[in-house]
Structure formats: C-alpha cells, structure tokens
Amino acid sequence: MKKLTLLLFLTMCSSFMWAQTKITGTIKDTSNEPLPGANVLEKGTTNGTTSDFNGNFSLTVEDGATLIVSFSGFETQEIAVNGKTSFNIVLKEGLELEEVVITGSRTPARSNTSSPLPVDIVSSKDLQSTGQATFDKALQYKIPSFNTVQTPVNDATSLLDPYEIRNMGPSRTLILVNGKRKNLSALLYTQTSPGRGETGADISGIPTDAIKTVQVLRDGASAQYGSDAIAGVINIILKEDTKNGSATFRSGITSEGDGEMLGVSINNGTTIGEDKGFINYTADFSKVALSNRPGTVNADGEAADFVYTNPTSYSSYLDADGRTLGGVDLTGFTVPQAVAEFENNYMNTPEYATNLAAINAGNAAGKPFVDEFLSRNPDANNINGSPKTAAAKFSINGGYDVSDESQVYFNAAYVYKKVNSYANYRTPYWRTVESMPYLADFFPGGNPNTDGGYDGYVPTFEGDLSDYNATLGIRSKINDWNVDVSFTTGGNSQTYKVNNSHNRNVVYSPSTWIDANNNGTVDPGELTEGSELYRENSKRSFDPGGTAFSHNVGNLDISRILSEKVSIGFGAEFRSELFEIIEGELSSYDGGGADSFAGNSPENSGKFSRYNLGGYFSLDWDISKAFLVSGTARAENYSDFGSTFVWKLSSRYKLSDKYTLRGSLSTGFRAPTLHQIYTQKAQYSFVPGQGIQVGGLINNVSSQAQLLGIPKLDAEESTNFTVGFGGKVNKHVSFTVDYYNIAVKDRIVLSTEIGKTATDAVGNSIGNTALDQVLNANNLSDLSFFVNALDTKTSGLDVVLGYKDIAIGSGQLGFNLSGNYTIQNERDGEVKNPKIVADADQSVVNETQEALFFTSRPKTKWILGTTYDIGKFGLSLNNTYFGKTTFKQQGMSSDLRTEFIPKVVTDLGINYNATDKLTIALNVNNLLNVLPEWEFKAENAAGQALINDTTPNWYGITPIQEQSNLITFNQRYSQMTYDGYHFSQLGTMFSLSVNYQF
Structure with a gap:
C-alpha cells in the first residue's frame, strides 16, 4: 500500500512538472528594434514578466497557456504557447502610437494618450533642431510653459540662468535623470531679477547629444517624487544606443560679429559581453566668446548721480563737516525740521549766496568732465550681454543583464564650466x-x-562651476514583483574670483607694543601704530569664496501587475543634503570687501546639513478599458522642520478610440532649501537713484533673525488641479488642451530690502527698533531675509496641436502649434509680514517683488513649428510668440509700470543629408533680428501726467527720462532694463553643425 501511495505521489509530481514549460523570446518592433520593458502576461493569471534592455524575456507557464504581449503605443497580441518554447514576437504600431511615458507614475509605463497627466515629449532631434547652444535654451523654444531668462550683470547668475514651468520659479520644478532626482545647484539667486530668492538644478550643463528624450510633466508630482515638484517635473532620459555613434562639430556667431561659438561632441555606445548590456557615452567641449550689447549712457543722468549737487536742497549747503548748516548742528533733526531751518534761517544769508555760487561753479565744472569721458566712451565702457564661457561635459549611461530576471544599470555625468563676466564699469567720475x-x-x-x-576700471567676475551626478541601481523580478534599488549622488560647487578691482575701505592693522625695557609701561618708541591695510595697499585680485551643494539619495521602488486591471507600486527614499558657504580670503570681505563683489566672511561661512525619509504607495486601476484611476500617497519627514503628507488622484477616460478626457487633483509641498535657511552675506546691489549699495542678507537661524522676530522657515504647501482633453483624430492629427490651477500656501520669498525706520536730516539713524540696531551695528543700508510670506494662486491653459506627414510634392510637411496662456498668477490675501516689519510700516514684499513673482514671465507664449522633409533636405521654421511682460522696477514711480512689447522670434533650420553618414545643419536663430522693446504705461492719471510732462528739471532731464534712467542705470541697460528678458538681446545668431555617424 505504501509503495502504491508513493508511486501515485511521484506520478502526480511528474505530471505537475510536465505541465510547466519555460519559454524564452525576443520582442521587437516592425523596424527590428528591440522593445525593452514590454509586458508579457500569462492570460488569466498574475504570472508575468517584462523584456530586458535587448527585448529578451523568459517565463515559466502552464501547457496550453496564452500569452498577452503588450507595449504602450503598440497593438497588444495574444499568442498561444502550443508547446513552443521560443518566440520571436513583432509588435505593430497602433493607431494611437505615442511615446512611452514613465514620468509622473510609479506603476508600469503608459502611452501619452493613455496617461492621465499632461506630458510633453521632446526628442534629442527636436532639441538639436533649435540650434540653441545649451539644453535650457533649447527647451525655451520647445515647451511653451517653460521659460528661462538671461539677466545682465547679476554676479553669480551669469553661471546659470533661472528657469521655470508655469511662472512658478526654478525651485518648484523637479529635475530627474533617468527617473532619479538630480542635485540642486549651489547658487541662490539673490539679485533683484526673475528667480530672486530661489535655486534649481543646473540643466544648462547637460550635453544635448547624451539625451534620448525629455519628458516634461506639467502637473504637480510631490506625491510621486517629493519636494520641488509643485509646478512639474523634467525627466531627462539618456541614450542607450550602441550602434549609431556620431561626432558633431558646431560653430556659430552673432550678426554683430561677436559671441563666436565653437564646439565638438562625441556620442557612441558599445555592447557589454554577449549583448548582455550596453554603455552609451558622450563627451562635449565648447567655448563661447563674449557678446556685448551696452546702451548709450545719458550724460545728464550721469552728472546728476555722480557730479551735481542739487541747489534746491538744503543738504547741498551743509558745512564741510556734513552735519552743520550755518553753524547749526542738524544731527537729530528730522528732514522737515532741517528744511524749516534752511528756509527760515539760512536762505537769506551771505553764506547761502556764497555756497550757491560755489555749487553752481562745481556743477558747471563737473558736467564737462562727464561729457568728455562719454564723448570717448558713449557706453561708459560697460559690458553687458552674454559672458565668455568655456565648458566640458561628460556623460555615461549603461546597463547589464545579470540574469534573465535582473539588470544592473548606471549613469554618471560631470560638467566643468568657466564663465568670465564683468561688473559695471567704474567711471572716473564715479570712483x-x-x-x-x-x-x-x-x-x-x-x-x-x-x-x-586715470580713466576708470571694470572689475571682472569670474566663476568656476563643477557639477556631477551618478546613479547605480539594480532592477529585478522577484516572485512577480518588480524591484528597483538605487543609490544616487550628486553635487554642484561654484567658486568665484574678482580681478581688476581693489578694497577701497579704510581698515587698519592692530597697534603693536613691544616692551623693550621690560618695565611694564609704554615708553616712547615702544608703540607702533597700525597701518592701513587696503586702499593704496590693496590687492587687485580677490578670492571671495563660493558655495557648494551635494546630496546622496537611496531609493527602493517596488511594483507589480496584480491583474490585467490593477497594478500597484510602493517605495521609500532616504536623502541627505549638505550645503557649504565657502569662506573668502580676508581682503575680499574685510571692511566691506572688494569693490563690486564682497567675499564670504568666516562668521557667514560653514557647512550645513539635513536628511529626510519618505515613503509612498501608488495604485492604478483600469476599471474598464476606457476608464483608469490612479492614486498616490506620500509621507515625508525632514530632520530640520518636521513631517508632511501629500496625495494625488488622477484619472483618464477614453471617450472613444480617438479621444481622451483626463484630470488630476493633488496636494504638494516644497521644503525650504538649505540655501534659503543658512545663506548670510553682505552684497553689493544696484539701488535705482542711489547707485551701488551694500545690503545684508541674514539667515533664518541667526541671532539677528531672532532679534527681529523672524519665524523659522516651514515648507510650502500646494493644491493642484488639472483637467484636460486630447485625442488622435487620425494618424496625422493629434491635440491636447489642459487647464491647470495651482494654489500655494506659505510661499517662501526673499524679502525686499528692509531699511532703517527713521533717519535724521544728515542720514544718521534715529530709529530705536531692533531693526535699526541690527542695521547700525553691521553698517548696512538695509537687510533682507527669507520668510513664508505669501499665499499665491496660478491658473492657465496649455495647448498642443500636431499635424504631421502631409504629402506635399515629393516631401512630407508637418505642423505643430503649442501654447501657454496664464489666466491668473497673483497673491492670494495679505502679505504675512513679521511683526517688526509691520510695526515699522514696511513690507517684505513690495511692488517690485510682486512683479518678479507674478508678471516677469510672458502672460502667454506660443510656438508654431513647421517642418518639411524632401529628399536629402529637411527644413524647419519656428515662430515663437512672447507675450506681454510687466515689471515694477525698484525706485520707479508707483504711478508707472514698464511693459515689454510682445514679439515673435523666428528661427530657421536647414538640414542636408550629404551621405548616409554625414549631415550638415544650418540654423539662423532670430532670423528677423527682433530685439526686446519696453515702454512705460500709466497706472493712473498721475502716471499719465508724468509721461506727458516734457518740462526738464533743474539739471535738464524730463520726468519720464529720469524714470527711464532710474531703471536702466542711465541707459546702460536700455534694451533689457536691470531685470532681464525672455529672449536673447543679441539679435540674429548663425550656427553651423556637421554630424558624422560612425
């Protein structure tokens, strides 16, 4: 009986073994290219797998099984096994063929039309077709909701320009490389220009030739990725190609004959082992010469700022000590009291007549000095435009199949950039x-x-930037679970150098006493007084230090297709961050520091760190073939400010095979960066009407901040709502229209410059608040700080229309129209001022700040692109419409605003495929030489009267000319103003590239 039982058991086991079959196969498209990541599912079960980098798969199934093979954008196939063990499967492109979207989801990838989220997909070819020298500028002319701006003479900002999606600032757009978080830049934008108070990743340094595609998610994604994804996500997907290597030579020049550009890049790849893996690598070297577009400086404005003394002002008649008027000490007098003293007791005296004659004589003598200099140097020798830049960029991307179920992947990049720019020229009547x-x-x-x-001098600002990022990970399939474990590291450092300058401050070395006779008293000859350290003893080259940022990120991501309808994903992320303010040398900051850019003092320098841990859970449920619902929840804890919880719900409903309705509702957050918490510095900045002043930025944890009652920074919180409609009408025509609404609570801003509460008639502080004490103790004209000051609301429309493959003659014609229109971008409620600021009747956000936050990007932007391919030629013509942009510059009358006039910038591209391997491309950017133009607009009747008033003031300038001089530094920045603009002020640019495929 026992033998019979054993025989039956062995027979059952053998039958079970015989009922299982291991199958292998390869999945390719109709062009014989492998399809990595295709899904293979045993029908009616949860047993499945995905293809590897080379399209290969293996799976154990039951005899008689049917395979369901699917890949986004391709027709799904059902294949009966029927005893076969090897399969070569070719998937055909479906009617709704779309790029595969992996951005914005933590579950398996979907096609663009299947995605419940608005995603722009830009290929490497698309980026190269723009003819732009850097990745960020190429995106500017491909993505309407993406904007970047070049700012003139803004110190470290010359190293990389601020960018943003949907007018939300650079720190609210998350940058990913192959789905992994890229490190932030070390730069904090502190000047009064777009992007003020924020930081972002350096995307300008990413070599374009290393990029396969870019997926731009125009929706909040904090639930999926954590902090910084309030406005959207840019996921840069690197090339995996091992067969189509190439070398590219690039050159270019502006129509003015400057800005010469030379570059060369190599992209190639190779397989590892017996086609078990790949490596794709890129090296890119480039150099761009200086472009200069200064304005013609207004001599009357220069004389008024630097030479003239106002004969109608009581301060013009102060005695030599600068404090007394006719023997009366005005220290402590208010301005009205001083004016009364001047009018009642001084204007009819002989001293007044004498001083008036002297002032008029001085003014008369000074103006010709200004005129003579500007006759030889109409632009006052100012240099503003595009700085001299040299860059070396390296990238590598690879993967290796460890087994049928596991792949190791890796990527790394390094960028070195050197930028030479200039401060404002110090004219001989200024210094x-x-x-x-x-x-x-x-x-x-x-x-x-x-x-x-002596004819003045121009200090240089030279920066060295290094940026690196690297990821190492392994993907594996364990009991039907997709497991992805990775480690990412990255960092950015920026160090500066100031040349052709000096420290003009009066600072003495300490006195020394040598007790020669050891009697314990100071005898004659034993005391040596300190000597003056700077001025005539000053260096002319300074190392002011810099900043550095780095992070280390560990990710665990797990997902599974539970059935044909349900898939889930969950995971965790640990991230540590380190921010360093690098100390400058003593002479760069001592007493006020180097003229033009003060270095970092020891008390403001140091290393600052934190860590955070986050976890998420995500579920996708295909309720039907038409109806998809996705949900994600995330919890995050930071070591420095606490915890947050966010969620996202999105859905897609296919109205038919052609049309799709989609929408999402989510909450999000953005943690204050270490830069915003710990940066403290004295900095030179241009104050309209006052020239260059030294202000202070105090950090959020300083004793000064505590004294002023400035609250600790907390995370921003957001609520995002998006609804859209799209479709693929036929194989030629597709469209998407998306409405978005973003509400941000407790938005972090860098305050405006907060000044002394009260000064007397001769400029001494007579206020007695904590604010006055801090300013006086630190010899600062003003200070600024970071604070959660605003609630904001932003809404708008994104539109994308495509019409491709239209047969015209022997060629194919295509059109693409994409646009962004901002419906609302404004403050929601009152400014949240700290008590000390409110009590001083001041605000951390003024009209200038609000303009920078809300109207300093085009209200609308549209891109109409046309392509025509015929024979060996490919033609492209792009027209980019930049809509109205409004500023309220600091120092300008509140009765006025400035508006940049809407413009269309036209770009022409011509490709010629000389041979199968050689391609020549010519690009003419800004074909019609369109330049930025701005004009004054009146806010009210008083503003219109100011515009209409042609009566010159006492030094010969009309009121509106004076306003113009205020915001352009007497026309040095006549084309841009001091705030920057959104397309290049360099005019027409020509570029030629030659690409040779190996």
Missing part, C-alpha cells in the same frame, strides 16, 4: 582719483583730465 589718489597708479589710462591718465 574719483581725488578721493582715492592711488587709483592713478592702480589703473593708469589715457584721460587727459586726471592724474596718471
């Missing part, structure tokens, strides 16, 4: 040889009117 005689020796020139021919 005078009379007040600093040593300038004649420091900066000899050819001015016939000054000692030593």
Whole structure:
C-alpha cells in the first residue's frame, strides 16, 4: 500500500512538472528594434514578466497557456504557447502610437494618450533642431510653459540662468535623470531679477547629444517624487544606443560679429559581453566668446548721480563737516525740521549766496568732465550681454543583464564650466582719483583730465562651476514583483574670483607694543601704530569664496501587475543634503570687501546639513478599458522642520478610440532649501537713484533673525488641479488642451530690502527698533531675509496641436502649434509680514517683488513649428510668440509700470543629408533680428501726467527720462532694463553643425 501511495505521489509530481514549460523570446518592433520593458502576461493569471534592455524575456507557464504581449503605443497580441518554447514576437504600431511615458507614475509605463497627466515629449532631434547652444535654451523654444531668462550683470547668475514651468520659479520644478532626482545647484539667486530668492538644478550643463528624450510633466508630482515638484517635473532620459555613434562639430556667431561659438561632441555606445548590456557615452567641449550689447549712457543722468549737487536742497549747503548748516548742528533733526531751518534761517544769508555760487561753479565744472569721458566712451565702457564661457561635459549611461530576471544599470555625468563676466564699469567720475589718489597708479589710462591718465576700471567676475551626478541601481523580478534599488549622488560647487578691482575701505592693522625695557609701561618708541591695510595697499585680485551643494539619495521602488486591471507600486527614499558657504580670503570681505563683489566672511561661512525619509504607495486601476484611476500617497519627514503628507488622484477616460478626457487633483509641498535657511552675506546691489549699495542678507537661524522676530522657515504647501482633453483624430492629427490651477500656501520669498525706520536730516539713524540696531551695528543700508510670506494662486491653459506627414510634392510637411496662456498668477490675501516689519510700516514684499513673482514671465507664449522633409533636405521654421511682460522696477514711480512689447522670434533650420553618414545643419536663430522693446504705461492719471510732462528739471532731464534712467542705470541697460528678458538681446545668431555617424 505504501509503495502504491508513493508511486501515485511521484506520478502526480511528474505530471505537475510536465505541465510547466519555460519559454524564452525576443520582442521587437516592425523596424527590428528591440522593445525593452514590454509586458508579457500569462492570460488569466498574475504570472508575468517584462523584456530586458535587448527585448529578451523568459517565463515559466502552464501547457496550453496564452500569452498577452503588450507595449504602450503598440497593438497588444495574444499568442498561444502550443508547446513552443521560443518566440520571436513583432509588435505593430497602433493607431494611437505615442511615446512611452514613465514620468509622473510609479506603476508600469503608459502611452501619452493613455496617461492621465499632461506630458510633453521632446526628442534629442527636436532639441538639436533649435540650434540653441545649451539644453535650457533649447527647451525655451520647445515647451511653451517653460521659460528661462538671461539677466545682465547679476554676479553669480551669469553661471546659470533661472528657469521655470508655469511662472512658478526654478525651485518648484523637479529635475530627474533617468527617473532619479538630480542635485540642486549651489547658487541662490539673490539679485533683484526673475528667480530672486530661489535655486534649481543646473540643466544648462547637460550635453544635448547624451539625451534620448525629455519628458516634461506639467502637473504637480510631490506625491510621486517629493519636494520641488509643485509646478512639474523634467525627466531627462539618456541614450542607450550602441550602434549609431556620431561626432558633431558646431560653430556659430552673432550678426554683430561677436559671441563666436565653437564646439565638438562625441556620442557612441558599445555592447557589454554577449549583448548582455550596453554603455552609451558622450563627451562635449565648447567655448563661447563674449557678446556685448551696452546702451548709450545719458550724460545728464550721469552728472546728476555722480557730479551735481542739487541747489534746491538744503543738504547741498551743509558745512564741510556734513552735519552743520550755518553753524547749526542738524544731527537729530528730522528732514522737515532741517528744511524749516534752511528756509527760515539760512536762505537769506551771505553764506547761502556764497555756497550757491560755489555749487553752481562745481556743477558747471563737473558736467564737462562727464561729457568728455562719454564723448570717448558713449557706453561708459560697460559690458553687458552674454559672458565668455568655456565648458566640458561628460556623460555615461549603461546597463547589464545579470540574469534573465535582473539588470544592473548606471549613469554618471560631470560638467566643468568657466564663465568670465564683468561688473559695471567704474567711471572716473564715479570712483574719483581725488578721493582715492592711488587709483592713478592702480589703473593708469589715457584721460587727459586726471592724474596718471586715470580713466576708470571694470572689475571682472569670474566663476568656476563643477557639477556631477551618478546613479547605480539594480532592477529585478522577484516572485512577480518588480524591484528597483538605487543609490544616487550628486553635487554642484561654484567658486568665484574678482580681478581688476581693489578694497577701497579704510581698515587698519592692530597697534603693536613691544616692551623693550621690560618695565611694564609704554615708553616712547615702544608703540607702533597700525597701518592701513587696503586702499593704496590693496590687492587687485580677490578670492571671495563660493558655495557648494551635494546630496546622496537611496531609493527602493517596488511594483507589480496584480491583474490585467490593477497594478500597484510602493517605495521609500532616504536623502541627505549638505550645503557649504565657502569662506573668502580676508581682503575680499574685510571692511566691506572688494569693490563690486564682497567675499564670504568666516562668521557667514560653514557647512550645513539635513536628511529626510519618505515613503509612498501608488495604485492604478483600469476599471474598464476606457476608464483608469490612479492614486498616490506620500509621507515625508525632514530632520530640520518636521513631517508632511501629500496625495494625488488622477484619472483618464477614453471617450472613444480617438479621444481622451483626463484630470488630476493633488496636494504638494516644497521644503525650504538649505540655501534659503543658512545663506548670510553682505552684497553689493544696484539701488535705482542711489547707485551701488551694500545690503545684508541674514539667515533664518541667526541671532539677528531672532532679534527681529523672524519665524523659522516651514515648507510650502500646494493644491493642484488639472483637467484636460486630447485625442488622435487620425494618424496625422493629434491635440491636447489642459487647464491647470495651482494654489500655494506659505510661499517662501526673499524679502525686499528692509531699511532703517527713521533717519535724521544728515542720514544718521534715529530709529530705536531692533531693526535699526541690527542695521547700525553691521553698517548696512538695509537687510533682507527669507520668510513664508505669501499665499499665491496660478491658473492657465496649455495647448498642443500636431499635424504631421502631409504629402506635399515629393516631401512630407508637418505642423505643430503649442501654447501657454496664464489666466491668473497673483497673491492670494495679505502679505504675512513679521511683526517688526509691520510695526515699522514696511513690507517684505513690495511692488517690485510682486512683479518678479507674478508678471516677469510672458502672460502667454506660443510656438508654431513647421517642418518639411524632401529628399536629402529637411527644413524647419519656428515662430515663437512672447507675450506681454510687466515689471515694477525698484525706485520707479508707483504711478508707472514698464511693459515689454510682445514679439515673435523666428528661427530657421536647414538640414542636408550629404551621405548616409554625414549631415550638415544650418540654423539662423532670430532670423528677423527682433530685439526686446519696453515702454512705460500709466497706472493712473498721475502716471499719465508724468509721461506727458516734457518740462526738464533743474539739471535738464524730463520726468519720464529720469524714470527711464532710474531703471536702466542711465541707459546702460536700455534694451533689457536691470531685470532681464525672455529672449536673447543679441539679435540674429548663425550656427553651423556637421554630424558624422560612425
């Protein structure tokens, strides 16, 4: 009986073994290219797998099984096994063929029309067709909701320009490389320009030739990816190609004959082992020469700022000590009291007549000095435009099949960039040889009117930027679960150098006493007084330090297709961050520091770190073939400010095979960056009407911040709503229209410059608040700080229309129209001022700040692209419409605003495939030489009267000319103003590239 039982058991086991079959196969498209990531599912079960990098798969199934093979954008096939063990499967492109979308979801990829989220997909070819030199500028002319701006003479901003999606600032767009978080830049934008107070990743350094596609998610994604994804996500997907290597030579020049560009890049790949893996690598070297577009400087404005004394002002008649008026000490007098003293007791005295004559004589003598200099140098020798840049970029991307179920993947990149730019030129009437005689020796020139021919000088601002990122991970399938474990590291450092400058501050070394006779008293000859360290003893080259940022990120992502309708994903992320303010040398900051850019002092320098841990759960449920619902929840805890919980719900409903309705509702967050929490510095900045002033930025954890009652920074919170409609009418025509609404609570801003609460008639502070005490103690004209100051609301429309493959003659014609229109972008409620600021009747957000936040990007932007391919030629013509942009510049009358006039920039591209391997491309960017133009607009009747008033003031300038001088630094920035603009002020640019495929 036992033998019979054993025989039956062995027979059952043998039958079970015989009922299982291991199958292998390869999945390719109709072009014989492998399809990595295709799904293979045993019908009626949860047993399945995905194809590897080379399209290969293996799976154990029951005899008689049917395979369901699917890949987004391709027709699904059902294949009966019927005893076969090897399959070569070819998937055909479906009617709704779309790029595979992996951005914005933590479950298996879907096609673009199947995605419940708005995603723009830009190929490497699309980026290269723009003819732009850098990745960020190429996106500017491909994605309407993406904007970047070039700002003039803004110190470290010359190293990389601020960018953003949907007018939300650079820190609210998350950058991914192959789905993994890229490190932030070390740069914090602190000047009064778009992007003020924020930071972002350096995307300008990514080599375009290393990119396969870019997926731009125009929707909040904090639930999927964590902080920084309030406005959207840019996922840069690197090339995996091992067969189509190429070398590209690039050159270019502007129509003005400057800005010469030379570049060369190599992209190639190779397989590893017996086609078990791949490596794709890119090396890119480029150099761009200086482009200069200064304005013609207004002589009357220069004289008023630097030479003239106002004969109608009581301050013009102060005695030599700068404090007394006719023997009366005005210290402590308010301005009205001083004016009364001047009018009642001084205007009819002989001293007044004498001073008036002297002032008029001085003004008369000073103006010709300005005129003479500007006659030789109409632009005041200012240099503003595009700086000299050299860059070396390296990228590598690879993967290796460890087994049938496991693949190791890796990528790494390194960028080195060197930028040479310039500060404002110090004219001989701004930095005078009379007040600093040593300038004649420091900066000899050819001015016939000054000692030593001194004719001014221009400090340089030179920056070295290094940026790296790398990821190592393994993907595996364990009991039907897709497991992805990875480690990512990255960092960015920026160090600076100031040349052709000096430290003009009066600082003495300490006195020394040597007790020669050891009697314990100071005898004659034993005390040596300190010597002056700077001015005539100053260096002319300075190392002001810099900043650095790095992070390390660990990710665990797990997903599974539970059935044909349900898939889930969950995971965790640990991230540590380190921010460093690098100390400058003593002379770069001592006493006020180097003229033009002060270095980082020891008390403001240091290393600052934090870590955070997050976890998420995601579910996709295909309720029917037409109806998809996706949900994600995420919890995150930061070591420095606490925890947050966010969620996202999105859905897609296919109205038919052609049309889709989609929408999402989510909450999000953005953690304050370490830069915003710990940056503290004294910095030079341009204050309209006051020239260059030294202000202070105090950090959020400083004793000064505590004294002022500034609250600790907390995370921003957001609520995002998106609804859209799209479709593929036929194989030629497709469209999407998406409405978005973003509400941000407790938005972090860098305050405007908060000044002294009260000063007397001679400029001394007479306020007695904590604010005044901090300013006086630190010898600062003003200070600023970071604070959760605003609630904001932003809404708009994104539109994408495509019409391709239209047969015209022997060629194929295609059109693409995409646009963004901002419906609402404004403050929601009152500014949240700290008590000390409110009590001083000031605000951390003024009209200038609000303009930078809300109207400093085009209200609408449209891109109409046309392509025509015929024979060996490919033609493209793109027209980009930049809509109205409004500023409220600092120092300008509140009765006015400035508006940049809408413009269309036209780009032409011509490709010629000379041979199967050689392609020549010519691009003419800004074909019609369109330049930025702005004009004053009146806010009210007083503003219109100001525009209409043609009566010159006492020094010969009309009121509106004076306003213009205020915001352009007397026309140095006549084309751009001091705030920057959205397309290049360089005019027409020509570029030629030659590509050779190996």
